[in-house]
Amino acid sequence: MRVLVISDIHANQAALESVLAAAAGQYDTLWCLGDVVGYGPRPNECIELVRERAALCVMGNHDWAVLGRPGINVDDFNPQARQAVLWTREQLTDENRRYLEQLPDMPVEPPDAQRQILITHASPREPVWEYILTPTVALENFAVFDNPMCLVGHTHKPAIYRWQSFDAAAEDGGRQERKVTVDYLQPRADGVLRLDTSATQRLIINPGSVGQPRDNDARAAYAILDLVEWTWLYTRIPYPIELTQNQMRAAKLPKRLIDRLSFGW
Numbered sequence: 001m002r003v004l005v006i007s008d009i010h011a012n013q014a015a016l017e018s019v020l021a022a023a024a025g026q027y028d029t030l031w032c033l034g035d036v037v038g039y040g041p042r043p044n045e046c047i048e049l050v051r052e053r054a055a056l057c058v059m060g061n062h063d064w065a066v067l068g069r070p071g072i073n074v075d076d077f078n079p080q081a082r083q084a085v086l087w088t089r090e091q092l093t094d095e096n097r098r099y100l101e102q103l104p105d106m107p108v109e110p111p112d113a114q115r116q117i118l119i120t121h122a123s124p125r126e127p128v129w130e131y132i133l134t135p136t137v138a139l140e141n142f143a144v145f146d147n148p149m150c151l152v153g154h155t156h157k158p159a160i161y162r163w164q165s166f167d168a169a170a171e172d173g174g175r176q177e178r179k180v181t182v183d184y185l186q187p188r189a190d191g192v193l194r195l196d197t198s199a200t201q202r203l204i205i206n207p208g209s210v211g212q213p214r215d216n217d218a219r220a221a222y223a224i225l226d227l228v229e230w231t232w233l234y235t236r237i238p239y240p241i242e243l244t245q246n247q248m249r250a251a252k253l254p255k256r257l258i259d260r261l262s263f264g265w
């Protein structure tokens with residue numbers, strides 16, 4: 001069983017279609033880590049593709065904001081993101097809004113993965129809002145789940161955090177004690193990563209963003225997780241960025257959001 005793992009599409013239909021075409025024939029099912037909409041010009045089209053193709057999708061903070069749920073203040077977003085949220089709200093069809101409404105806002109264990117994997121948009125601790133950008137924040141999050149692996153999106157930056165526990169001599173030279181470390185591993189595009197997980201080694205992995213990468217690489221990101229071979233293949237592909245930018249101009253979305261797609265930030 002091979003899973004196409006995608007995240008942070010952000011209504012970028014050209015990027016999503018390019019990823020689906022590039023990965024065609026290489027996966028059996030699709031999981032989406034949230035933020036299907038927000039920022040980009042084609043929210044309905046992207047939701048429809050995800051509805052049709054994804055076995056599983058979780059709620060992202062932009063999906064949440066577009067729904068205007070109580071307790072969420074859209075003023076917490078930066079001005080351009082807020083403008084895009086308000087624009088998206090007006091575009092959504094009733095059916096697509098209903099799809100967003102039923103997305104889980106808590107971490108999910110995909111039924112195909114037998115408790116090996118947890119998926120969530122942001123973090124296990126704060127499933128919709130927290131950014132895992134450092135080993136310290138990753139360490140705190142490893143404490144709140146016990147699966148060997150957790151898949152997250154939200155930062156728009158591909159990343160691997162590796163948790164290891166081991167016996168170490170106590171500071172005072174007394175008996176052994178259990179220590180835990182987390183380190184950051186740089187994902188390598190097109191390299192197959194063997195997922196070395198065990199009781200003493202666990203992973204939090206981010207596949208990067210389909211529709212608005214922020215790691216200074218403008219290409220769309222995705223990954224293929226093989227649940228049998230237990231491998232992770234992370235990939236970047238070019239997509240017609242100008243097509244998305246022209247659609248954004250036509251929709252009068254903020255210039256800053258249009259420009260950033262060219263640079264991947």
Ligand code: ZN
Nearest residue numbers: 008035060154
């Ligand atoms: Zn996002």
